[in-house]
Amino acid sequence: MSVMVVRKKVTRKWEKLPGRNTFCCDGRVMMARQKGIFYLTLFLILGTCTLFFAFECRYLAVQQSPAIPVFAAMLFLFSMATLLRASFSDPGVIPRALPDEAAFIEMEIEATNGAVPQGQRPPPRIKNSQINNQIVKLKYCYTCKIFRPPRASHCSICDNCVERFDHHCPWVGNCVGKRNYRYFYLFILSLSLLTIYVFAFNIVYVALKSLKIGFLETLKETPGTVLEVLICFFTLWSVVGLTGFHTFLVALNQTTNEDIKGSWTGKNRVQNPYSHGNIVKNCCEVLCGPLPPSVLDRRGILPLEESGSRPPSTQETSSSLLPQSPAPTEHLNSNEMPDDSSTPEEMPPPEPPEPPQEAAEAEK
């Protein structure tokens, strides 16, 4: 049974998803709301590489080897591909609980904690779970109305719970979580290599040309070189350092979020139960492990409410598809109870320069 082509527009699920994301290409692309810094990232990479290919490569390809622009092109394409993958894919957002499920969990919580008298603040909702013989606490998310899986965290910028939440990266314009961490890591790795490559060959170019026509003449002939060297210099310090930090995290199978909160460090804390104990195994799992598909079903068609409309021909969906929770005005700023411990649960917003190094990077 096929769906007739109807003149009126179908509503896809992404249009009604809660959370503060932007969707493009009819739900195929998913990003955070603030994309300004992402456009800056794109501009800097594209601009620097265009200058490099236009000026230095023409000289170096002829004088040294045509392999130079070829490698640069490969690095450039790889880093652009991984950047776009990291920016546009679903980081592993956990959909919010539907009303039935939320009510069921509420009942369970009340059964465990007992009913709270009116006027008193209920205790923070925590469920203890044993993972690999270590006790891990699962916290209840008031916005999404679920007990967060271990390693998941609620991103206050995107207003979503994200699995294996690493951090929210403004340079990439998206959260970095379970589904796009490898793209993010490969992006910063390939960008580091690209930056080093461009920087090195700019130096070579200036050196070679200066031997022939002098240093100042070289700079006058290709003023873009100065710009490229400056951009690469600042990028090197930030991105290469970041790559080193994330290599350390990958080797230990930790997330930035856990590292900043010190979840696994300290004497009386549990050891990381997710690490295999072996660096190679950890790297393989994080970077080459199986990639779960998105559970958001952004492009699924919402059944239309009007009687004259056809039901979707895709597989049968349950009666209520989306959480009919009210607009997230409640608990917007604190997803934990107000009397929770002082350490913030979510990543602080990117503007303050302290702990989230990724957000505070001085750009190239």
Add this chain to the structure above:
Amino acid sequence: KASGVLSGRGHKTWPGPQSLSSGVHQVHNLQELRRSASLATKVFIQRDYSDGTICQFQTKFPPELDSRIERQLFEETVKTLNGFYAEAEKIGGSSYLEGCLACATAYFIFLCMETHYEKVLKKISRYIQEQNEKIFAPRGLLLTDPVERGMRVIEISIYEDRCSSGSSSSGSSSGSGSSSGGGGGAGAR
């Protein structure tokens, strides 16, 4: 012999799967199950995190299902599902190969190829549909694929039927929705 009648356990009769022929009719039948019966309650089987973040569901038998389904059938279903998810998330030679190949093509290969995980999810949804027809729908239960609930829970809907007689139910399985509603209303005691 009414299709789907269970012997002497006090179970209601439900339109059985024998009258179904193809996928479309199966979907119709489950839709009519919902129309001819009213949803009594839902049970949510939570995730089991004892082995880490891999997708596993608790095999603990919920008390609400006590009168509806045998314990082993339920546990077997959940264990099979857990086995499927373990297969999807298995870290081994083939998953590394897939990961490395994808990386080497700058992940462009994902634009045309389906990942191993997606293939297993399709298997899972076929299995759940099969289980619903063979085991759960005859008992007035309906499993929802966890993928539709963000892999958080297995939602089991428990239905109370409005029509008590088997003949009106089996009549509804081939008839249209409106007649089953009418038959159900008339047949209710």
